[in-house]
Amino acid sequence: MLPRRILRLFHRGARRASRAHVDFDYMDRGSPAVVTVWIPVGDCPPRTGALVYLEGSHRLPPEEYAPLRDITDRPADRRQICHDLELTARTLGRRWLWADFAAGDVMVHVPRVIHASLDTTTDAMRLSADVRFVRAADTPDPRWLTPWSADDGA
Ligand SMILES: O=C(O)CCC(=O)C(=O)O
Numbered sequence: 750m751l752p753r754r755i756l757r758l759f760h761r762g763a764r765r766a767s768r769a770h771v772d773f774d775y776m777d778r779g780s781p782a783v784v785t786v787w788i789p790v791g792d793c794p795p796r797t798g799a800l801v802y803l804e805g806s807h808r809l810p811p812e813e814y815a816p817l818r819d820i821t822d823r824p825a826d827r828r829q830i831c832h833d834l835e836l837t838a839r840t841l842g843r844r845w846l847w848a849d850f851a852a853g854d855v856m857v858h859v860p861r862v863i864h865a866s867l868d869t870t871t872d873a874m875r876l877s878a879d880v881r882f883v884r885a886a887d888t889p890d891p892r893w894l895t896p897w898s899a900d901d902g903a
Pocket of ligand 1: 757766767772785786787864865866877878879880
């Protein structure tokens with residue numbers, strides 16, 4: 750388990766949901782054989798800000814979604830793909846898949862799948878953690894070897 754484990758809190762009106770991205774763009778200085786476990790704390794239906802996944806997107810070559818990176822509300826950060834989830838789905842011809850996460854559910858995903866989170870629109874906040882694993886024999890991205898802090902820039 751990589752020591753950089755992220756705890757996220759979103760409340761209604763924050764408008765800071767995670768833009769469409771692939772995890773590997775945030776950890777590309779190490780082994781690509783990474784597994785993410787996303788853990789919502791408590792029930793997390795889409796309206797509370799759950800993760801959504803672009804169907805089959807782990808098979809897309811990065812060049813195919815590279816042009817979307819120019820359409821962004823956070824131009825200083827080239828790692829995210831796009832903030833416009835409808836445009837992303839339409840451009841890539843794929844559906845966003847979602848689940849009605851209930852307390853105790855966890856989601857496991859590969860580092861090349863395009864995913865995002867939705868805005869929290871409920872009174873209940875969204876609290877979640879994301880934790881990543883690599884094989885003991887693999888070399889992880891060194892930025893993920895120290896505990897997370899919100900200002901670590903990684
Ligand atoms: O919780 C989020 O908003 C993003 C989490 C995420 O992208 C991940 O766990 O890979």
